[in-house]
Amino acid sequence: MILSEREEEWMTAYQNGDEDALERIYTLLKQPIYSFIFRCTRDEQLSIDIVQDTFVKLQRYKHHYNPKHGKLKSYLFQTAYRLMITKLNRRKKWRSLLPFLAPLQQSEELPHSDRMTIREAVARLPDIQRAVVLLFYYHDMPQEEIAQILGIPIGTVKSRLHAAIKKLKKELEGGYNESGSL
Amino acid sequence: MSQDPFKQDRHLRTKLDEYHVDVPDFPMKPSRWIRFINLLASPAKDPLDPLISTPSGLILLKIAPIIGTAVVTLIQILMFL
Structure with a gap:
């Protein structure tokens, strides 16, 4: 602040x-x-x-x-x-x-592999979802500010964030299971 | 404002924290000359790539200059005779 x-x-x-x-x-x-x-x-x-x-x-x-x-x-x-x-x-x-x-x-x-790194998982997100995740997680921006930066309604920010998290979890699932089994 | 949706997933947070970016040192003012050099140096798609990847394309690539030279020679012969 x-x-x-x-x-x-x-x-x-x-x-x-x-x-x-x-x-x-x-x-x-x-x-x-x-x-x-x-x-x-x-x-x-x-x-x-x-x-x-x-x-x-x-x-x-x-x-x-x-x-x-x-x-x-x-x-x-x-x-x-x-x-x-x-x-x-x-x-x-x-x-x-x-x-x-x-x-x-x-x-x-991007190479196709079973174990995906976070860089690849983030790169595979659709452009519109990637920007929302990056601003929210890495730059600690509130959803109102993200909406202002991207020029979209706050409801859209929420839905894109939700969809991106779901996609990231799915993409990283292989790596998670693999690291868990080792 | 709603709660942090990442709080519930520790694994995802750990993974996201692994993504570090190294910021290079660069001046505030852009240089047009450096940008032009970078544009020239940036990797671009090879236009002959589809030809090189197939045997017939490779043969075509080898024969095309010979045929071209022959056509130009023929035109010159026809013009001056």
Whole structure:
């Protein structure tokens, strides 16, 4: 709670012309935004590009942020998520037009094995469910904030979370039984 | 807000906790040149892959340049004779 208040303070300072405040915000929020995008896409370069673009957007539209409408962390996660969707859609379009020029997606190369690792299980979740699980579990976000970031109703967040947990349990079942029998 | 649905499943929580992400060191400002280099260096699908995987495709791949050269030579002969 104190940490998020500090983020808002730094953002206000940055809006008032303190350039060092932006550097502090970047140091604090670069890691969570990168982790979220990386767990969504499993693409290191794409995740770096999105984090950088998120901060470019923050600098360009710094006065668009209003602390009354939500936390800075949620605002940046929302920007990063939207950028990710746009980039992935653009990549999909390129893949259909020029299949040999579009970069390979790592999720396509997942090996089929009886014992599935958590990375593979998360990668196999449908995109819409994956984002909800990642924000809820790894970033401790309340369901209201997740709904705001993803632009979906809170009921949808609940149902996607429930479906994702069920799917994850099912996917990891093989590994669980195997480790139990050893 | 509803309760944490992960609380009931210790095994799933243990598994999810195993998923660590190493964050590389990168600057806040993007470099267009580095992005362009990364785009060129990113692995892409081989357009000749379906041809290489079958024996007939492989033969076609070997014969195609010979046929092409023969056609171009023939055109040149017909044009200059």
